[in-house]
Amino acid sequence: MNQFDGVPSPAPARTGDIAFDRRTQGLTGIVVKGFLLSLVTFSIYRFWYITNLRRYFWSRTVVAGSPAEYLGTGKELFLGFLVALAVLVPVYIVLFVVGLLSPILATLAAPISFIGLFVLGQYALFRGRRYRASRTRWRGIRLGQDGSGFAYAGLASLWWLGTILSLGLAFPFMRAALERYRIDHTLVGQSRMRSTATGRSILLPWMMFYIVALLPTLLSILALLAATGFDIPSDLLIQDPANEKSNLIFNPAYEDTPFASYGAAVVIAASVSIPLALLLIPYYRARETRAFFNAAHLGEARLTSSLKARRFYVPYLVYMLAVIGFILVLGIIFALLVPLIATDGQNPGIHAFVIASTVLLYLGAILGTNVLYVRIVTVRLWHAVAATTQIENLPALEAVLASTRAPASGLNEGLADALDVGGALEIGF
């Protein structure tokens, strides 16, 4: 990897590469240690595990010859989590008690808490990004993020509402709007990044996804509606008369009407579309990442991405094959254990051995898939994005000056962890 020859020549290159060392020495150790320690510490160690993972990925991502640096610590994340817990636990308890005690509010409690937690989740995502940005350093310059988490949560909520009302057509515009908000509030030192991401630039991949994956289901539902003149009889689904208080069933009175056939069409369309949708997600993700990277710039310097969708498929394919192989190995081990159970189930010693080895096998399976996932999917996706991205007009970055802004506190990410939104590593910005 020539990019590593980090000494800039007297006439600096116009473009800078982003490289990621895919050999990933020592990564398995981090994952195994993180998993086992999380297990014995009631998963409190996960904050240190996440920190180790990030430090590993950041430091091996070499941007224009200089590796990035992650400055966060596990302790910060843990404290942030504790504070978020102190905020969320009373909220959860109130929701729980209200749900139990008041049947009228109980029916409302579920949607209200869903909406509330969704908005809070968006807020937490934005604040978590702020923490990560302020813990990232490159060439001695800290990144940062300003902007308001509440404004972002409001923006995201409104856009989601619009997306739902437009039956999903507004989705790419929402993605672009949120991307612009995120990037426009990202700072490298004192310099602000800018994004010119537009919904139009990802409209095509989205429409492809939409037409294949969502449209058949939507159309069949619309056809169902149209067949009734947009007047679905209120008794289409009835309570099963066989028992007094029961689930809804399809009213047998409508068995021979168009409802049955259109209803079947909805089911068939959904069963074809959903697997196709899963297959198309990497394609859309890749195209979106490329479009958004190409739209990001910092002053005169801008990113260019030549990411191909197949680079997003290969990791998942390899991962699937690896998991299948892994399951085969586990199956063989299990098959060796079976005779023991069959021959002498009464012997307490063998019984204990079988239980212990089953538990070990279970833990081993989870650990194995974790390692495979990080090593194959995360590493390859990260590498795919990094290796296909270049910085154009690199010398413009030299003008970036460090900021005197205080780095964001660890409290920013605690909420995201407590709400279980956002991951340890997010590919892309």
Add this chain to the structure above:
Amino acid sequence: MEAITTAGTFFDGISARPRPVTLRLTFRLEILGEDVTRDWSLLDLRATDAASPVMRISHAQGAESAEFTDAAFAEALKARCPDLGRAEREGGLTRLVLWSIAAGVSVLLTAIYGVPAASNLIAPLVPRAIEAQLGRSVETQIVSLLGDPPLCDENAARAVLDRLAARLAEGMALPERPQVSVRRHTVANALALPGGRVILLSDIIAKARTGDELAGILAHEFGHVAARDPMRSVITAGGTSFLLSLVLGDLTGSTVLVTIGQAAISAGYSRDAERAADAYAVTAVKRAGGDGAALAAILERITKADDEKPDAIAFLRSHPFTAERAARIRSLAGEKPAGSGILSEAEWQSVQGVCPKPAKPDDGKKAAPTEKL
């Protein structure tokens, strides 16, 4: 000391501009460039993570750093700088692990011992109105857990059951008059819920041979109501599951563990409560003029049937071993009293018809649908 030099890049921490420099390592590290001259003590150098050919060192104070790719230079630097790998933030891993284990164990102990103890104290303090409300919510949940069995409301049978309930409750220390409902279900079981709600599943009526046996089952549930066991177990289950899900992260399918833990804990708790409810049932049935030992007979019959055909919701019934219970019930009940038992033959016949066979779905098809939604 032999001087080693290499080419590198210097960053001042103020600007992102890379400055080509020459690094010269003696007993100090000299950084020499066009407009940079630094002379760093080797004690102040810290290495920070970087991809392997690149080595990045920074000064312990200040934001200045230098990067280079010379492996031999890196080795020499490592050999000469004692504190190169010192990381202020690391350390105390063992302490962290031990403290987390201690914290986790303490929460677990609280969940296993503290929560039941606390619920013993809290349960009697819960206001009647709230308990009634809670009972309603729990009933909805349990009913849907059982697969929405229909309510059995055959009038004559209801009247007999209500009279039986009133006779059993009479003179016993009950916080409120229990509300008994019957639901059609193929599992022989009865449940007591907060707010004095008692659900009889129709199969237990079918399995009962005499009115006394049914009375024994009913009185046993009243015994739970009298002890406020349902309230207590709701508080315990809620508290434990909350604590356990707090402790266990989301790394290893913890929801399963939470459920198992809860079931195990509440089973340990119920055994004493079951014995108390048995004793209560014997007293109540005897007072009402029935045979207290009849409960033992029906318990044994149900258990035998269950052994043949284990059902999915057996976890709802966490009763101690039946033989032991039956023996205890018989010794408490003593001699079988004279007389026909708690219910007359006609009453017993009528109770058995509480769950008439359902009308065929087709019959109600035209009439039922619209108004039910």
